[in-house]
Amino acid sequence: MIDLKIPDASVQYDDAFYAFAKAEHLQATLQKETPWRQNKITVFGKTYDEPRLTQLYGDAGLTYGYSGIQFEPLPWTERLTQIKTDVEKACGTQFNICLINLYRSGQDSNGWHADNEKELGKNPSIASISFGAQRYFHLKHNDDKEKRFKLLLKNGSLLYMSGETQHTYKHQIAKTKREIQPRINLTFRKVVL
Numbered sequence: 428m429i430d431l432k433i434p435d436a437s438v439q440y441d442d443a444f445y446a447f448a449k450a451e452h453l454q455a456t457l458q459k460e461t462p463w464r465q466n467k468i469t470v471f472g473k474t475y476d477e478p479r480l481t482q483l484y485g486d487a488g489l490t491y492g493y494s495g496i497q498f499e500p501l502p503w504t505e506r507l508t509q510i511k512t513d514v515e516k517a518c519g520t521q522f523n524i525c526l527i528n529l530y531r532s533g534q535d536s537n538g539w540h541a542d543n544e545k546e547l548g549k550n551p552s553i554a555s556i557s558f559g560a561q562r563y564f565h566l567k568h569n570d571d572k573e574k575r576f577k578l579l580l581k582n583g584s585l586l587y588m589s590g591e592t593q594h595t596y597k598h599q600i601a602k603t604k605r606e607i608q609p610r611i612n613l614t615f616r617k618v619v620l
């Protein structure tokens with residue numbers, strides 16, 4: 428992994444954590460075998476479909492949620508356990524849940540947010556694996572408008588955010604009008620509460 432040297436944050440990246448062909452295969456397999464959920468989000472009293480499909484896997488007994496919804500994870504599959512082991516080795520950190528996102532097209536997205544839920548403890552460590560179509564990952568500093576960064580997340584890449592990153596920055600996957608194939612993203616996290 429290389430350090431992206433994002434000021435006031437700790438963000439590391441490996442653009443070929445998995446070889447291209449292996450990553451394409453994992454994209455196709457996970458897309459097919461995951462029991463995708465369509466969650467609803469409520470913004471200013473109106474309810475919408477979340478602009479992507481998701482699923483949560485994790486250790487038995489844990490719960491994790493965001494935007495006011497709590498989820499119970501499905502038990503780890505063999506495939507996800509293998510990926511988790513690979514990621515833990517690379518990051519030197521243990522994880523106990525994995526949120527999977529499916530971005531079906533360029534119209535699917537993930538709006539500005541930080542993964543700073545209190546269940547993740549003081550300085551959340553988040554490892555993010557991307558399979559399939561490349562999408563831009565944007566970072567913006569909470570207090571300094573000049574500090575904005577974007578990174579094209581490649582098929583098979585690993586992005587690791589730790590330290591104070593979730594306090595100092597928000598991140599997003601923006602919509603795009605370009606014709607774009609599906610993308611799967613796995614974020615490994617550690618629930619400590």
Ligand SMILES: O=C(O)CCC(=O)C(=O)O
Nearest residue numbers: 528537542555600612614
């Ligand atoms: O899809 C991505 O690369 C980011 C996903 C994300 O930020 C999240 O699920 O919290």
Ligand SMILES: [Fe+2]
Nearest residue numbers: 540541542598
């Ligand atoms: Fe996130």
